Amino acid sequence: MNRGADRLLALVLLVIGVGCFAMLGLAQGDASIAASFASMRSVAIFVAGVVCVIGALLFFAGLLPGRPNQLSGTPLFGRAAEVQNPGRPRLRQVFLVLPALVVLALLADQFGPWRVAGPGAEVAVPNKPKAEPKSQDIAGVPPDLAAPPTPPSSPPVAIPPEPTPPVQAANPPEPPVQPPSAPAQPPAVALAPATSPPEAASPPAPASPPQAALPSPPETVAPLPPAEPPLPTEPDGHRDAVVWLAVSADGRDIISASADHMIKLWDIAGKRLIRNLGEHKDMARTALFMPDGATALTAGDDGEIVLRKLADGTVLHVFSSGENGGVRKLAVSQDGKRAVSGHDTGNVIVWDLVDKSALHVMTGHDWPISTVAISPDGTRALSGSIDGTLKLWDVESGKQLRSWHGHEQGTYGAVFTADGHHVITGSGDYTIKLWDLDTFKEVRRFEGHEGTVYTLALSADGKRLASGSLDGTARLWDVDSGNQTAMFDSRTGPIYAVAFAPDGTLLTGGYDRTIRDWPATGDGEILFAGAPQ
Numbered sequence: 001m002n003r004g005a006d007r008l009l010a011l012v013l014l015v016i017g018v019g020c021f022a023m024l025g026l027a028q029g030d031a032s033i034a035a036s037f038a039s040m041r042s043v044a045i046f047v048a049g050v051v052c053v054i055g056a057l058l059f060f061a062g063l064l065p066g067r068p069n070q071l072s073g074t075p076l077f078g079r080a081a082e083v084q085n086p087g088r089p090r091l092r093q094v095f096l097v098l099p100a101l102v103v104l105a106l107l108a109d110q111f112g113p114w115r116v117a118g119p120g121a122e123v124a125v126p127n128k129p130k131a132e133p134k135s136q137d138i139a140g141v142p143p144d145l146a147a148p149p150t151p152p153s154s155p156p157v158a159i160p161p162e163p164t165p166p167v168q169a170a171n172p173p174e175p176p177v178q179p180p181s182a183p184a185q186p187p188a189v190a191l192a193p194a195t196s197p198p199e200a201a202s203p204p205a206p207a208s209p210p211q212a213a214l215p216s217p218p219e220t221v222a223p224l225p226p227a228e229p230p231l232p233t234e235p236d237g238h239r240d241a242v243v244w245l246a247v248s249a250d251g252r253d254i255i256s257a258s259a260d261h262m263i264k265l266w267d268i269a270g271k272r273l274i275r276n277l278g279e280h281k282d283m284a285r286t287a288l289f290m291p292d293g294a295t296a297l298t299a300g301d302d303g304e305i306v307l308r309k310l311a312d313g314t315v316l317h318v319f320s321s322g323e324n325g326g327v328r329k330l331a332v333s334q335d336g337k338r339a340v341s342g343h344d345t346g347n348v349i350v351w352d353l354v355d356k357s358a359l360h361v362m363t364g365h366d367w368p369i370s371t372v373a374i375s376p377d378g379t380r381a382l383s384g385s386i387d388g389t390l391k392l393w394d395v396e397s398g399k400q401l402r403s404w405h406g407h408e409q410g411t412y413g414a415v416f417t418a419d420g421h422h423v424i425t426g427s428g429d430y431t432i433k434l435w436d437l438d439t440f441k442e443v444r445r446f447e448g449h450e451g452t453v454y455t456l457a458l459s460a461d462g463k464r465l466a467s468g469s470l471d472g473t474a475r476l477w478d479v480d481s482g483n484q485t486a487m488f489d490s491r492t493g494p495i496y497a498v499a500f501a502p503d504g505t506l507l508t509g510g511y512d513r514t515i516r517d518w519p520a521t522g523d524g525e526i527l528f529a530g531a532p533q
Helices: 003-023 040-061 079-083 089-111
Strands: 242-247 253-258 262-267 272-279 284-289 295-300 304-309 315-320 327-332 338-343 348-352 357-362 369-374 380-385 389-394 400-405 411-416 422-427 432-436 441-446 453-458 464-469 473-478 484-489 495-500 506-510 515-518 525-528
Touching: 003 040, 003 089, 040 089, 242 284, 242 506, 253 284, 253 295, 262 284, 262 295, 272 295, 272 304, 284 327, 295 327, 304 327, 338 369, 338 380, 348 380, 348 389, 380 411, 389 411, 411 464, 422 453, 422 464, 453 495, 464 495, 464 506, 473 495, 473 506
Parallel strands: 242 495, 327 369, 369 411, 411 453
Antiparallel strands: 242 253, 253 262, 262 272, 284 295, 295 304, 304 315, 327 338, 338 348, 348 357, 369 380, 380 389, 389 400, 411 422, 422 432, 432 441, 453 464, 464 473, 473 484, 495 506, 506 515, 515 525
């Protein structure tokens, strides 16, 4: 086979290969290339084009010569066999037969009787409605309440209004579950009536007797579950999430703090609002009854700690944190002489409530404070940060006693046990841990929540632990064994606050703006509904 014939074959193969690609729209730069590979036909055309181009290159380069001419009966062995090119007859035959097969296949594909539309015919597809984006933030609630802080990769990036800690063990937060909606129906396409030649009028056909209606086919799609009834509302309720609850020493009143900036005082027995105690300039985070039974101490993101009279809400004193930033959490000693506040700058402040002054500003945390607690004797304080770090402080001297990494993500809702030698912490890693403060070792772990454990409370006898989580549930635990004894599902969003009622039942506040009382079994009773939205 001479060189000119090989180059002619190369040209033929190249033309056929380019034709295959053109059919797929590659030559015209079609934007729907990926969609064209959804069928086996398209894949076959593409493969045929690639093989033809490869064959063209091989013929053009002379890499597929025919078997060399030999004299009849002359053996090919010895040194001549080492240099003689034996050719590639079978591979050459493949590339000679392939163009004919590809051409025949393409002609059959384009003009065969099974074609229902001409070349280039397009099928109109109705436009698919765009899905509405789902927000992962809960409206009106800061990020540390809407979801556990997500640790960024190095270097850390600050997400307003607070930075997030470095990566420890990333547990992506679960976005709020959207209720299922009926699938969107494609728009109906109006078909023009077919035009037909006029026909001669024919006599009307005799009316047929009425037929019995055919039964409707059985349903093939399960009906959607009934929608949850709307929550009750009342004008005096909170207008945003309830993020803190505390019960008075006599068990008669509840004080609440909310993302709507308001502090409210409620009568439990009468199920009524006693009064609005006051309003912070930003989100209210903490509201605590003072031991004297006549005042309350409240704090918020505006950086102010306010001492108020319960009788009428009169402001008695304002402690300003200044450059230390917003007050994320606040704790008061049992004797009412000291308060400890944690701030979004990572600083912890000890306040003298008698002299109305700041005793110590304690630094050491690299990230915003997410929880604080004071031991029953008032000598030690615990602080936790959104990076999972825990620190133990001496309240009177302001010295750091110990620092350790307690959780893989942010620490929330710390409470001391009655003996003062143990502390319990919740976390963004979904766990609750009991720590021995003499050895600084984990004693027990409470597991079961499927979201950030945001708040904790101990019963009066210290035997039961209550927890509230961003997974929308509140749970009761046996402190001695670590076993879960009850679970209450709000079905209305995250729970940010828990407290024990005088009768031992559980009180919760959360995203739905309500304050609920949960009996031992069954659904919770809404004590105080949220305001209309």
